[in-house]
Amino acid sequence: MGAVIAAVFLGALDQTVIVAALPAVVVDLQIPFDSLDQAAWVVSGYLLGYTVALPVMGRFADVRGRRPTLAISLLAFAAGSMGCALSWSLATLVAARVVQSVGGGALLPVAIAIVSDRYPADRRALGIGLVGAVAEAGGVLGPLYGAGIISWLAWRWIFWINVPVALLLLVVSFAGLPSRRAVGGRLDLGGAGLIALALGLQIVGLSHEAVIIAGSDVRNALLALAVVGLVAFVWWESRVKEPLLELRLFRQVAFSAAIAGGAVLGGALIVAMVDVPLYAATILSLSAAAGGLLLTRLTAFIPVGAILGGVVAQRVGLGPPAALGYAIAALGLGIMATWGTMPGDSLLWGSMAVAGLGFGMLIAPLATAAVNVGGASREASAAALFSVARLVGMTVGLSILTAWGLDRFDRLAGSIPLPLPRAGESAADSQARLAAYNQAILQVGAEVYREIFLAAAAICVVGLVAAAFLRTSRSASEPP
Secondary structure, eight states: OHHHHHHHHHHHHHHHTHHHHHHHHHHHTTOOGGGGGGGGHHHHHHHHHHHHHHHHHHHHHHHHOHHHHHHHHHHHHHHHHHHHHHOOSHHHHHHHHHHHHHHHHHHHHHHHHHHHHHSOTTTOHHHHHHHHHHHHHHHHHHHHHHHHHHTTSOTTHHHHTHHHHHHHHHHHHHHHSOOOOOOOOOOOHHHHHHHHHHHHHHHHHHHSSOOEETTEEOHHHHHHHHHHHHHHHHHHHTTOSSOSSOGGGGGSHHHHHHHHHHHHHHHHHHHHHHHHHHHHHHTSOOOHHHHHHHHHHHHTHHHHHHHHHHHHHHHHOSHHHHHHHHHHHHHHHHHHTTOTTSOOHHHHHHHHHHHHHHHHHHHHHHHHHHHHHHOTTTHHHHHHHHHHHHHHHHHHHHHHHHHHHHHHHHHHHHTSOOOOOOTTOOHHHHHHHHHHHHHHHHHHHHHHHHHHHHHHHHHHHHHHHHHHTOOOOOOTTSOO
């Protein structure tokens, strides 16, 4: 179990480790200045492969067993890491990151399924909370880990180190992981292709400011095709004998509530993850590094909340800690909305710690509810679907709130008169009007952040509805 959880941590590290190394990557791979925006594919390529791999590898773990899936995942992760270390261009680095992410994306649902195999439904919440805490901690520490390596070694060593570590974890986990008879059956390749297409188009369409093909931005076309792909996937799943996603699971209220709750969690969390560093840069005039450190005041408490949520869920059931998590997250975001332009350090610390604790408390009860309903034949698939819902909530929430925030800022800032020069005006008066204008713009920015944080708090309040329908449900394999 230690090796399996360590593998989850390793995969989570690499979601964010590249952030600190991007400047060195740009220089080493000689990426032209006019193509710097393409470097974002190094990050979004991992997100793309990670999201697409989740439902496919989750079902593979149920059909073929945990040990083969764990082996494939760690080997793919090691191979992708080696490809990253050997890459000679941006294209080869992005391709290797996609391969690496396929392995990393499978590790989380497989680990949750392994925990679920070891414990009955009423005792697995703490174990799932621990897996979630480790995954969140990896994402938090990734940039710091990457910065530490490149301060001593070249950026390629970030990926070289992964290779022996992944192989060692594979050997250790196999030595201690008992073999479990696979459910058997066929993998729904048609459904896998359709959901991969739909998720891939959705991620690409929402993760970039522009996707230019033949001189035109095709994001809207990609999103439309993603909807078509999703509809085709649901149609296919309703007719295939052994579907990738068992649609009947959504008939159980607890499962639908858990999936919806995961999407709500992702949508609210991404607002804080993105807007706290932006607030630090635009309102507090902090550096990018300082903004990242400011965000750790929130993210550091997510793993703590994940373990706490598991403890509470194991004692009182799944609904109460989920409701408490949404309420605490909403409270923290509501306090963040009061920051203004000069928040005190105690206000920053307190509000983000509260929000991070609330977000963390949601992981164990929501994931456990999905896994419980999935039952022995769908544990990994259910865990994977919960993770997909959370990631989709992140991308959709970020896209909507970013577009709304930019439009809101433009409208508010447009109502402020520009400090244009006036005939006969002294330099001192001109500077005073310019300072007043800058202060007014700063106030507008603070108002937009206030509204965004309040919107995220409102999303968490909506999540209370999902929490009300959670329960320590029987698995789908048990008779009603």
